[in-house]
Amino acid sequence: MPLTHTDREYEAELTKLRERILLLGAKVEAAIAGAIRAVVERDDVLAQGILDGDAEVDRLEVETDQLCLSILARRQPVASDLRFLTIALKLVTDLERIGDLSVNIAERALELNKEPALKPYVGLPVMAQAAQGMVREALDAFVSRDADRARDVLGRDETVDAYYEQIFRELLTYMMEEPRNIYRATRVQSVAKYLERIGDHACNIAEMVVFMVRGEDIRHRGAAST
Amino acid sequence: MPLTHTDREYEAELTKLRERILLLGAKVEAAIAGAIRAVVERDDVLAQGILDGDAEVDRLEVETDQLCLSILARRQPVASDLRFLTIALKLVTDLERIGDLSVNIAERALELNKEPALKPYVGLPVMAQAAQGMVREALDAFVSRDADRARDVLGRDETVDAYYEQIFRELLTYMMEEPRNIYRATRVQSVAKYLERIGDHACNIAEMVVFMVRGEDIRHRGAAST
Secondary structure, three states: OOOOHHHHHHHHHHHHHHHHHHHHHHHHHHHHHHHHHHHHOOOHHHHHHHHHHHHHHHHHHHHHHHHHHHHHHHHOOOHHHHHHHHHHHHHHHHHHHHHHHHHHHHHHHHHHOOOOOOOOOOHHHHHHHHHHHHHHHHHHHHHOOOHHHHHHHHHHHHHHHHHHHHHHHHHHHHHHHOHHHHHHHHHHHHHHHHHHHHHHHHHHHHHHHHHHHHOOOOOOOOOOOO | OOOOHHHHHHHHHHHHHHHHHHHHHHHHHHHHHHHHHHHHOOOHHHHHHHHHHHHHHHHHHHHHHHHHHHHHHHHOOOHHHHHHHHHHHHHHHHHHHHHHHHHHHHHHHHHHOOOOOOOOOOHHHHHHHHHHHHHHHHHHHHHOOOHHHHHHHHHHHHHHHHHHHHHHHHHHHHHHHOHHHHHHHHHHHHHHHHHHHHHHHHHHHHHHHHHHHHOOOOOOOOOOOO
16 A cells, blocks of 8 residues: 555654654763763863753753654554654653763762862773663664563663672772762762663663563563662 | 533543542652651661552552553543643653652661661651652642642752752761761662652652643753752
């Protein structure tokens, strides 16, 4: 059956929506990487750039949201397209919060740069790369409607949690050694916690993708995640 | 114009949805209060009860989500009903995460109860009450479609943030005084951080209510919130 004019328009709208989501995803991925580099390289200018760039992420979130609403209102989709659109609505919220967490990391960088370095932060970039990879995979799974790929993201969360535990324990030793380390150590701990939460947001997205593809709700099979 | 049979059915479905959301809200409010009581009164049984009760919150989230999807698919609403339904979809995610944060508080309670008390936790219940009040007000604003009430919630977030700052600074002094306090102080700090994030979720809900009522998107007017 050939596509009607309306079908083609509708397809074009869905494609535009997918592109917007990927663009938003690329922006927040870059924000994570930049924010961590601002911590490790003690770079105030870079940190400020992440803070300034958040307006663009917010604009894209609102725009993508409105595009979803407009497609829902005009096309009144059912079945798998309805699931795709309602999941897109939820997913942009997760992406925007990942952007906010990158801003929080950049804020901690600005605080840490006012003090002497506590230690070389070798663990954070590794953890950040793992969390960032989860976000990318979750979005790729979304656009390619690939449930296996989404499940793979869920499996990686344990690694990110283990990195957090390792960094937290190492920081405890710095705090116990010397009271003057405590404040800085709590700042670094926050950074690691933000990365862990970015991994959790990637898992939220991945769970929604499994639901979208399989119609199977796998949320809440494991323990509470935040 | 008298209501048709279909109109009445539709109204009944929307009422059912509102009731589900209020029920979910009541459950997570009780979870916040219970989890904080478990910390303050050092009550393992209560903490375990919060952990066990999370399955009910999760079940209600999935059920409410499915109700939204089913109304969207069958009724194909437009304008303000469409906004109501898509916001309900996003809002249940916030409520479920507030439930998860209460579980996280209960987990910290179980850890803290294994050690001697660091100090009497007089600040946490006050902060918890403020955060819990924000959640209740945000939901009341949602069901009564009251934008002024929602804006009031946003104004209260500063107070919750100030409580966090106060508790954090007090904990720093305990950490600096005595290395053996450090681990417990970081646990208590986490509890305060979870409460702060509960306040942020209430703000997310409140912002969505303003959008629903006024059609005006007030997200991202201020700083990044997580």
